[in-house]
Amino acid sequence: MQEKMIRQSARLLIRDRRSEAMTVFDILARRNADKLRAVRADGASIRYHLRMDGSEAGVIDVFELFNGVSLAFNSIPQGTASWDDIEPLELQIDWCLRGRFQLDDGIRLGDGELAVHDERIRKRSMRFPAPLYTGFTIRISRSEGAEVLSRLLSLDFDALAQRLTGSSGCKIYAPDPSMKALLESFWDIDEREPLMRLRLKALELISLVNATPRLAPRAEDYLQRSTIESLERGMRLLGSNLEQNVAVADVAEASCMGISAFKEKFTKAFGIAPMAYRRQCRMGRAAQLLVATDKNISDIALSVGYRNPSKFSAAFAATFGRSPSWYRAANSSGSVNLVNAFQPRE
Template sequence: MQGIDIFQDHEFLNRVSLVEKFDNNDYRTIYKMDCNNGLGIMTVYKVFTGIELIYYEFEVASCLCDLPTYDNIIEINHCKEGREECKLLDGSFLYMGEGDLSINMMSNHADTIGFPLKHYKGISVVIYMDEIVNEVPKILKDINIDIYNLKEKFCTHDKCFVMRAKDKIEHIFSELYSVPESVQKAYFKLKVLELLVFLSITDESQEEEKEYYSKEQVERIKEIKKFITKNSQHRYTIEELAKMYCISPTGLKTYFKGIYGTSIATYVKEYRIKNAAISLRQTKNSIADVALSVGYESQSKFAAAFKKIIGISPLEYRKKCLEDILL
């Protein structure tokens, strides 16, 4: 029986011009997602009947993924780098950070995927439940995996289950990001089976309560983030920002870290240093002038902060960039 493939839906492919299929065979399909002000790559592998493994790479703040909505499709996501914003159909928001795993029904996804750090790399395992029921892969029978039991366990009442980063998740996913092509087919099967066995014995009730955010909370924090990055040379206190945006200092700190994965102070420091790195690459301004342009009056403090975040000194970074251009 030929099952539904959401990524091969003809109405979807005809309707959404932002998705370009540029490589296709019976096993692998690669999509280029031409998002606003950025780019995304999605590589889909058919591992078993009714089960796909998908690699995502995004360099963008958000991307329209207006996929058709079908029932009985489970999506298991792992975040390797960056941060993902999950908007649920009830209007609430949930965030995944590096190492986190989430499980939800595809019918509960929103049209747009958000990436608060404008960078994301991750993996999804998509399970087409109806297709599996009609043609159960023999190996799933042999190891007694009940896909419908996984749905009842993790996705009742359209909830999105999130497991925060832990060693067991890292063990399953870490090596999936660098698999030699010669062994991909066998290795993908082994890892998908390992994941399903792990989930079948996981006690979901022992996981910590998830932090859901309302649309109003998310929009307010994003306004604050936009303001502090636009005025990154000025050092605003939590109390000043809280007063300006009519939010409690505790709420501001909690919501900002929940959405962006770090404190305001750390976020602003990294933002300044990343802008400094751009200046070092693209201009001939002195290191002292670059430091001043991102709010550092002390060149030594700037150099120390730069090395801590980038890994090398500003001078070494500029020299490396010049060498790369010459090569």
């Protein structure tokens, strides 16, 4: 697929933003005005804050790629979010770079997994159990979006949607290495021309999905809801009293499991070992304090359980890739893009 051809075709199909027509994400934001608040628009994208139940706001950067097709980069902290009204009729492609995402009906998405679902899946309540969920969502409306992609890529959109979502309305896939590399490349945005580059990547992804006869489904390894609830009880304990030390044996006992079973099931459910999760919680809290307060780094280290500032700085750098002082300076200057920077490492 030649870039020149895509550029020429795309110009004919991109809505003038001065028009009265609403984008896919506009509809969702209007239906849930008390949960989604636009905080910045720079011409190429609009940044929204997503109000979470009992935690800090999530950050969603939305690009309108074509008429009826939007791309949203999601950076969501641990917590729960819910829509007041349902989403419009559309096909959604969700990819999780890092973290966990769960719906009440048992659907869950983990590190490196790709989910495709249609309007039969209602995202009334969404849970994000890990310290930070990072991923993106491509929304394709059943009217304009489907028509645009069918014209640009010469594909049967309805047949593709049915194949990808199946009889249940949702399938979760494990992308092969080539597709995973393409998915990860969405974060390598050329700042000189971000919108065009993202359009090309989205078209390449949908073309690749359409050309792949059978995507590899994720292995079905669901845990029972009662087990998940017990593990979440342990997760809440691991994420609290961060200034104190906690023994995994005590957390396992509170979750009504033996130590080995708790470690195994916790890692299976949330994609991270129990004590690694607690370390991420500590580093996440430290990052908040670095930006929101003028406390010195030694005091922040103590508040998240580190008596030795050097060990704290090493743990922070291992998580965020930068020192605490650099992180504070960069965020204080307002120069950091929350979606593309500081993604915690496991």
